[in-house]
Structures are given as structure tokens and as C-alpha cells.
Amino acid sequence: MSYKGKAWKFGKNIDTxxxxxxxxxxxxxxxxxxxxxxxxxxxxFVEKMSTGDIIVGGDNFGxxxxxxxxxxxxxAAGISSVIAASFARIFYRNAINIGLPIFESAEAxxxxxxxxxxxxxxxxxxxxxxxxxxxxxASPFPExxxxxxxxxxxxxxxxxxxxxxxx
Amino acid sequence: MGxxxxxxxxxxxxxRDRVRPGDIINAKVDVVLxxxxxxxxxxxxxxxxxxxxxxxxxxxxxxxDHFTPNKDIKAAEQSKIVREFARKYGIVNYFEVGRMGIExxxxxxAGLVLPxxxxxxxxxxxxxxxxxxxxxxxVGSTDMAAAMALGEAWFKVPxxxxxIYKGKLNPWVTGKDLILYTIGDIGVSGxxxxxxxxxxxxxxxxxxxxxxxxANMAIEAGGKNGIFEPDEVxxxxxxxxxxxxxxxxxxxxNADYAQVIEYDVSNIEPQVAFPHLPENTxxxxxxxxxxxxxxxxxxxxxxxxxxxxxxxxxxxxKTIHKNVRLIILPGTxxxxxxxxxxxxxxxxxxxxAAVSTPTCGPCLGGHMGILANGERAISTTNRNFVGRMGxxxxxxxxxxPAVAAASAVRGRICSPEEVM
Numbered sequence: 001m002s003y004k005g006k007a008w009k010f011g012k013n014i015d016t017x018x019x020x021x022x023x024x025x026x027x028x029x030x031x032x033x034x035x036x037x038x039x040x041x042x043x044x045f046v047e048k049m050s051t052g053d054i055i056v057g058g059d060n061f062g063x064x065x066x067x068x069x070x071x072x073x074x075x076a077a078g079i080s081s082v083i084a085a086s087f088a089r090i091f092y093r094n095a096i097n098i099g100l101p102i103f104e105s106a107e108a109x110x111x112x113x114x115x116x117x118x119x120x121x122x123x124x125x126x127x128x129x130x131x132x133x134x135x136x137x138a139s140p141f142p143e144x145x146x147x148x149x150x151x152x153x154x155x156x157x158x159x160x161x162x163x164x165x166x167x
Numbered sequence: 168m169g170x171x172x173x174x175x176x177x178x179x180x181x182x183r184d185r186v187r188p189g190d191i192i193n194a195k196v197d198v199v200l201x202x203x204x205x206x207x208x209x210x211x212x213x214x215x216x217x218x219x220x221x222x223x224x225x226x227x228x229x230x231x232d233h234f235t236p237n238k239d240i241k242a243a244e245q246s247k248i249v250r251e252f253a254r255k256y257g258i259v260n261y262f263e264v265g266r267m268g269i270e271x272x273x274x275x276x277a278g279l280v281l282p283x284x285x286x287x288x289x290x291x292x293x294x295x296x297x298x299x300x301x302x303x304x305x306v307g308s309t310d311m312a313a314a315m316a317l318g319e320a321w322f323k324v325p326x327x328x329x330x331i332y333k334g335k336l337n338p339w340v341t342g343k344d345l346i347l348y349t350i351g352d353i354g355v356s357g358x359x360x361x362x363x364x365x366x367x368x369x370x371x372x373x374x375x376x377x378x379x380x381x382a383n384m385a386i387e388a389g390g391k392n393g394i395f396e397p398d399e400v401x402x403x404x405x406x407x408x409x410x411x412x413x414x415x416x417x418x419x420x421n422a423d424y425a426q427v428i429e430y431d432v433s434n435i436e437p438q439v440a441f442p443h444l445p446e447n448t449x450x451x452x453x454x455x456x457x458x459x460x461x462x463x464x465x466x467x468x469x470x471x472x473x474x475x476x477x478x479x480x481x482x483x484x485k486t487i488h489k490n491v492r493l494i495i496l497p498g499t500x501x502x503x504x505x506x507x508x509x510x511x512x513x514x515x516x517x518x519x520a521a522v523s524t525p526t527c528g529p530c531l532g533g534h535m536g537i538l539a540n541g542e543r544a545i546s547t548t549n550r551n552f553v554g555r556m557g558x559x560x561x562x563x564x565x566x567x568p569a570v571a572a573a574s575a576v577r578g579r580i581c582s583p584e585e586v587m
Contacts, residue, residue, distance in 0.1 A: 013355055013444060017552040021559075022531040026234055026241035028208045040554040060356035060389060064550060065531070066291040068208055068307035089360050089391055090291055094307035144191045144321065155212050158313040162218050 002121050003080040003101060005052035009114040010041055012058030016091065019062065019070040033069050034076030051078035054120070056112050058084065062091025071100040081120055083127060083138070085109035096145050097154040103127060108136035169419025171327045172394055173362040176302040176416055180285045188326040188425075196226075197301075198280055199314045200288030202270055202527075203231035207248040208308035209289055213315050221256050222318030228260040228279055229253050230270040233527045238534035268499025268525045271295040271383060271467035275375075276499055278408030282397040282415050287311070287320050292467050292549065294385045298378035299405055300397035300415065305386060325391045326425035327362040328353075329418075332369035334433035339583045341477070342377030343469060343547065343567035345369070346384040347438035348430070351448030359389035361425060364418065369432050370395065375404045376473035383468045384549050387445040439545075439580060440565035443553045451570060451582045458490075461544040462575035463556075464568050465496025465523075466530045469547035472505050474568040479511040481572035481583050482518040488578030493520040494536045496528060520575070532557045545574045 018041040020033055027033070038045040038055075055074065061084035062070060071094045074082065081101035095102045101122055108127045112118060117130040125138040141149065151157040170178070170185055178186045180194040201209050206229055221227055229249050234242035253261035260279060267273060271292050274280045282300035286293060289311040296303035306320065314320045332345060350357070363385045370378070378395050385393025395401065396417040405413065436450035464470075464478050475497060487493045495515050497503040503525065506512050515522050528535030530548040538544055538557030544564070546556065551563035566574070569583040576586045 015550075015552045017531075017550070017555050021554055022204075022533055025204050025531075025533075026239060026245060028211070028245070040559045043559075060359060063355060063389065064291065064386075064552060066205065066289055066293075066305040066307055068205065068289075068309060072208075086356065086359060088356070088389060090305050090307060090386075093310060097307060097309035142191055142323070154309045154313055155215050158317060159216050162216050162316055166219075 002119055003052070003054065004119045005054045005080050006050065007054050007056045007112045007114060007116045007118050008045070008049060009112065010055065010057045013060045013063055014041060014057050015064035016062055016067050016070040017064055020067065020073040025067065025069055028069065030072050030076035033073040037073040037077035046077055049077065049079065052080045054118050055079055055082045056109055057082065058109055059086045061087050063088035066090045068094045068098060071095045071098050075100045083108050096148055099149065099153040103138035105136050105138040108138070111136065168423050169421040171362065171364060171418045171422045172300065172396055172416045173302055173327055173392060174324060176283055176285060177322065177324055179414065186324045188324050190324040191321060192324060193319050193321050194285055195318055196287050196314050196320050197284040198226055198228060198286040199311060200228045200270060200274065200286065200290065200293060201311050202233050202290055203235060203242070203246050203249055204233045205289035205308045205311065207245045209311040209315065210248055210252045212309050212312035216312065216316050218316040221315045224257045225259045227258050227315055228274060229258055230262045230267055230273060232267060232269050232525065233531065234533050235526055236264050236524065266500060269467045269470055269527055272470055272498030272502065275299060275379065276501055278405065278410055281405055281409050281411070281413035282401065283413050287314055291386045292383050294390065294392050295379050295383040295467060297382035297385065297392050297394035298375060299401055300395060302392055302394065304392045325360055325362045327364050328358055328426045328428060329364045329366060329424045331427065331429040332367035332432050333429065334369065334431040336369060336432050337436060339437050339569050340432070340435055341567045342373060342380035344435060344438045345432065346381040347440055347445065347448050347565065348435050350384065350388045350445050351438065353388055355387060355444050355446045356389040358385065361390055363388065363390040363393040365393060365395050371398060374473055375400060376471040379471065380468055387549055437567055437570050437582060439570065440551055442551050442562040442564065445549070445551060445565060454580050457564065457580040458543065458578060459545050459574055459580060460491065460542040461536060461538060462491055462493045462571045463529050463536060463544060463546040463548060464571050465498065466527065466548040467498065468549045469568050470496055470498030470502065472502050474547065475502070475506045475511050478568040478572040479514045481569050481586060482576070483514050485518055485576050485586065487519040487575045490578050491575050493575040494523060494529060495520050496523045497525055499525055529556055531555065545571050545580055547571050
């Protein structure tokens with residue numbers, strides 16, 4: 001399995017208010033949230049992007065609020081994955097918990113330019129820039145987080161535990 | 168090698184003698200918190216788990232505070248989901264409009280968060296409770312859902328940065344200025360994934376309200392938690408409120424810190440964070456001419472009685488500038504009552520301010536004071552991101568309550584000294 005799409009570049013400290021402004025938080029419907037993905041960073045983003053595309057951010061991507069609506073909006077808009085130099089910790093947790101693939105790579109975040117064709121092999125943490133013919137490595141996830149991701153998110157993982165406790 | 172207070176609390180909640188930074192642990196939680204924005208998502212996920220009930224009806228706290236009193240039909244539907252969940256599962260600590268407060272003002276006041284606790288909340292400012300010597304951190308809705316079922320959550324044990332505040336505080340300098348100065352120094356990712364431990368002689372003499380303000384903004388430096396060792400000031404506060412036992416932890420002298428940062432506070436003036444990041448701080452003497460359209464005093468950062476007292480001290484007998492709207496939001500019903508008893512509300516209203524029931528409201532651009540394109544606000548809240556309080560073309564400047572009050576009088580950002 002791999003993710004392939006066009007890169008959309010954003011700067012550092014992209015906050016969750018830019019990813020999904022609070023004026024849309026009176027709903028938790030993923031379809032509605034997806035329509036406003038990245039709106040305050042780039043008002044035309046949802047119109048310009050295509051399904052499968054990849055967001056590339058700088059340091060501290062997803063800083064600010066704990067709103068899970070942020071990774072939900074990105075996922076629902078059709079973005080396949082997010083690469084950043086580093087992630088804010090609540091966003092990082094939320095993305096893993098809801099199954100939005102994220103990759104931490106300062107190297108990739110720096111080298112990739114807007115519009116580059118990117119292919120990611122998640123199991124190996126390899127990011128390929130097909131436009132430039134370059135390859136970057138993403139930091140590996142700790143084993144525990146890998147097990148959440150391979151279960152399909154935290155809810156599937158916890159569901160198994162709830163069932164075990166019952167038996 | 169010794170342990171920090173954060174490491175000790177985490178170790179106690181996994182039943183181990185010690186944990187080390189980097190360890191991934193599955194820890195028991197004492198309190199799980201959610202609000203009207205985050206709990207509906209958590210409830211939807213919780214129902215997928217097939218759990219027979221919540222892990223502890225008394226340890227889940229639900230506070231609809233963001234868009235309440237309900238600002239529109241969609242918000243009303245969100246609150247309804249939370250209310251019905253609370254009824255269905257017999258949640259003891261559900262706080263309805265009229266009896267509620269802004270969650271991070273309310274929980275400490277109600278004695279629901281205590282020293283030594285491990286607290287998670289589906290709200291990034293959950294780190295506020297570090298002021299009572301608890302490990303408290305913000306999580307998302309799915310984490311909240313899992314914790315409501317299991318009473319557990321996973322954590323990576325953070326490294327700790329120790330901050331030492333020394334010297335004598337200047338007039339009008341508060342906890343807000345110390346934390347803004349700190350964020351200005353280390354940056355909005357300066358404490359990413361790390362614990363921030365606040366220590367030093369200055370801290371010992373700081374009120375609980377000021378400590379809540381500091382711990383509240385640890386997240387604005389990227390911190391996982393902000394924490395103070397419980398001392399006499401803290402115990403005086405919690406002993407009056409606690410209805411269950413608690414544990415006091417403190418850092419060992421030989422604890423290992425990722426970094427130790429010392430500040431001489433006698434160099435610190437009241438701080439103002441310019442748009443659009445909390446790290447864009449300047450001392451008040453360096454602000455220049457910044458005209459404002461609105462001033463907001465309140466929020467989980469600065470909506471406590473001490474904040475209202477200092478605002479009233481500045482506003483007493485004065486009139487708000489004709490071009491400014493001043494909105495004051497006491498943090499809880501109890502704080503509002505106290506402000507009425509002390510005559511503060513009368514001072515505010517006579518000065519020309521609007522005084523609101525407790526709500527997060529304008530802080531996140533929800534309701535009760537949204538900014539139009541091109542408008543500028545000074546606010547005692549915690550974030551000044553693009554569009555935070557309304558239109559993406561508006562601007563937010565962060566400051567302490569005295570600076571916000573003085574600026575409301577002058578119509579431009581200024582030092583309280585200018586109007587006293």
C-alpha cells in the first residue's frame with residue numbers, strides 16, 4: 001500500500017484554527033468539516049486539491065486546539081496523508097487515533113515544493129519525490145502506535161480490549 | 168537519578184516505582200473531561216466500543232461551555248447530544264447552563280481536580296490543572312472516548328524543562344506576563360512534547376489564579392503539561408474544596424531535566440503578544456500606536472476573580488473609549504456572584520462594558536463578540552491565530568487584564584500606568 005498525490009505546501013505553525021476554523025465547529029459531520037479544510041490558510045484549497053493529494057507542512061503542524069475536527073476535516077476532504085517537519089502533540093495523537101496517515105520528516109518538508117508528485121510507502125517510512133527524483137526518510141513510529149494504526153485506529157484497538165475485559 | 172513531579176505522578180498511575188522520558192505507558196486516569204465541541208465526537212466513538220457503561224460515573228466531567236448558551240440550532244443539537252449522554256450513563260458531573268462555568272475555571276473551583284491526579288480532557292487547555300500539582304493534558308475526542316470506557320489512556324512520558332523565576336515583579340506584571348514572556352523566549356514549539364515545570368521564589372509568592380493562567384498557556388509553547396509543586400498556597404486552595412483524598416508529589420533534587428531556564432523577572436514588563444502567534448511578544452513600552460475596536464477580559468486564561476478585581480481597579484470611575492466595545496466574561500457563576508458582591512460588576516457596567524454569563528464565546532470566535540474584517544481586539548485569552556476571534560482579516564493582541572482594561576479606556580493598547 002502506498003499514498004500518491006500532488007504536494008500542497010504550507011508554512012510552519014499551521015494551527016488548528018487555520019485547518020478548521022471554529023465557526024464550523026457547531027457540527028461534527030465529517031462531510032461538512034471537509035468542505036472547509038485549510039480554509040483560513042488558503043480559502044480556495046478545497047477547490048484546488050484532488051483526492052489523494054498530500055499536505056506538506058513545516059514545524060509544529062496542527063498546533064493549538066485539541067479539536068479532532070482538524071484531522072477529520074483533512075481526511076474527509078480527501079487528503080491521503082500529511083508530511084511535516086514536526087507535529088504538535090495533540091494533533092499527532094488525534095491523527096493516529098482516527099487513522100489519518102502522518103509522516104514526520106524535516107528533510108522532506110524542506111525539499112518538497114508545491115506541485116511535486118509524491119509517493120509514500122508507509123510501512124518503510126519512505127517518501128519519494130517523483131518530480132525531483134529524490135527520496136526522504138520519515139521518523140519511524142513507536143511500536144505501540146504502529147499497533148493502533150494497524151488495528152485501524154484507537155477505537156478498533158480499544159474495542160478488542162473492551163471485549164477481552166468482558167470475557 | 169531522581170524523578171520530576173510529572174514522572175512521579177505518571178509512575179503512580181501505572182503502579183510502577185519509576186518511569187523514564189520516552190517510555191510509553193498505559194496509565195489510569197482520575198478525571199476525563201469533555202465539552203460541547205469535543206464530547207459529541209467522543210460520544211459517537213464511545214458508542215462504537217460496545218462498552219456497557221462508563222468506567223466511573225463520578226470521574227467523567229461534561230461541561231458545555233464553548234457555544235453555550237446555545238448560539239444556534241447546530242450548537243443546540245451538539246449540546247443535546249452531551250446532555251442526553253449524561254442522562255443515559257448517569258454522569259454525576261454534568262454542568263448545565265446556569266450552573267456551569269468555563270471548564271478550566273470550574274473544575275478546580277468545584278474541587279474536581281486535585282494534587283497528584285492524572286487528568287485528560289478533550290480540550291487543549293486541560294493543562295490548566297497543573298497549577299494544583301496534577302498531571303493534566305489535552306487530548307482529542309477519540310482518546311476521551313477510549314478513556315470513558317477503560318479509565319485508561321496511553322502516554323509517552325515527556326522530558327521536562329524546568330523554569331526558574333527569580334527577582335521582584337514589576338507593577339502590573341502578573342502570571343499572564345510571565346507565561347507570555349516565557350513563550351516569547353522559547354517560541355510556540357519551544358516545549359513541544361515536553362513538560363514545563365514552573366519554579367522559583369517568584370512562583371512561591373504567586374496566587375493560585377496567577378498559577379492557573381501560567382499552566383493554562385503551557386500548550387501555547389507546545390507543552391504536554393505545565394506543572395507547579397503543591398505548596399501552602401495550593402493546599403489552602405484545595406483543602407477547602409476537595410471531597411476525596413489526594414497525593415502530594417514534588418520533584419527530587421537530583422531529577423533529570425532536558426533544560427533549565429532561569430528568568431530574572433525584574434526585567435519583565437507587562438507583555439503584549441502581537442498577531443498571529445502567542446510568541447510575538449513585546450514589552451508594553453515597545454507596543455507603539457495600536458488602536459483597538461474591542462477588548463475582551465475573561466476566558467479559561469484570565470476569567471478568575473483576581474483578574475476581574477484588577478480590571479475593576481483600572482476601570483473604576485472611568486469610561487470606556489467611544490470606539491471600543493469591552494466584553495467581560497467571568498469564568499464561572501461563582502466568580503460572577505463574587506464579582507457582584509464585591510461591586511465589580513457595577514464598576515464594569517458604569518464604565519460602559521458588557522458583562523456576560525460564563526462562556527468560551529469570543530475567545531475562539533464562537534459567539535458573544537465576533538470580530539469583523541479589519542477589526543482589532545486586545546484580549547486576555549490565550550490565542551491570536553489568524554481568524555481566532557472572527558474574520559480571518561481581524562487581529563488579536565494578547566495581554567493581561569489590567570492592560571486590556573486600560574486599553575479599553577484609551578482606545579489603543581497602553582500600560583495601566585497611563586490611565587491610573
